[in-house]
């Protein structure tokens with residue numbers, strides 16, 4: 299293949315990598331921010347669930363305390379019933395004990411209900427805690443990976459920049475100018491391969507005669523009649539090296 303074309307293919311490769319690295323430099327820090335925000339939201343949801351369980355535990359403790367007080371009150375009333383003098387007073391005491399017993403029954407019912415709720419909440423929280431451990435590990439791994447990639451972008455960019463500059467020095471000025479102009483109007487892509495009579499840049503078919511010329515090694519740079527990119531034939535059956 300002609301030397302100019304080989305150098306242009308290499309330059310295009312370097313420039314494409316540059317563009318990708320520049321894109322990554324913009325996107326990766328944003329991905330890091332999103333990753334942190336997503337994880338913070340998961341942690342907040344879990345903390346809220348822990349808070350709900352704690353509030354329920356507190357309600358349970360208060361009910362147990364109410365039951366303890368109710369039982370104590372009942373015991374006192376039952377003790378006092380032996381000290382009453384009149385039948386009227388006795389009837390009043392019986393009524394009071396009955397009311398206290400009803401109250402105690404109601405508190406006991408509430409305790410049974412809250413214990414059931416607590417069991418369900420604890421089971422659900424245990425699952426969530428387990429999931430959170432896994433999410434946390436994945437988050438740490440992804441964060442580390444992203445930070446590593448962000449950290450290496452600058453050196454990648456400098457390396458590509460140097461490689462690109464040194465390559466440009468070896469390419470004739472007029473060809474370089476043509477490359478740059480084509481690149482500017484084609485979203486950064488000036489040199490593309492062609493295969494099976496199709497341009498890999500615009501995916502339009504290449505006229506057979508031009509395609510045949512492409513197969514022969516000419517000194518002339520060939521251009522896609524549709525997108526005007528510089529094209530070269532590349533055997534896609536060949537393994538990539």
Ligand SMILES: [Zn+2]
Nearest residue numbers: 497500522525
């Ligand atoms: Zn094309």
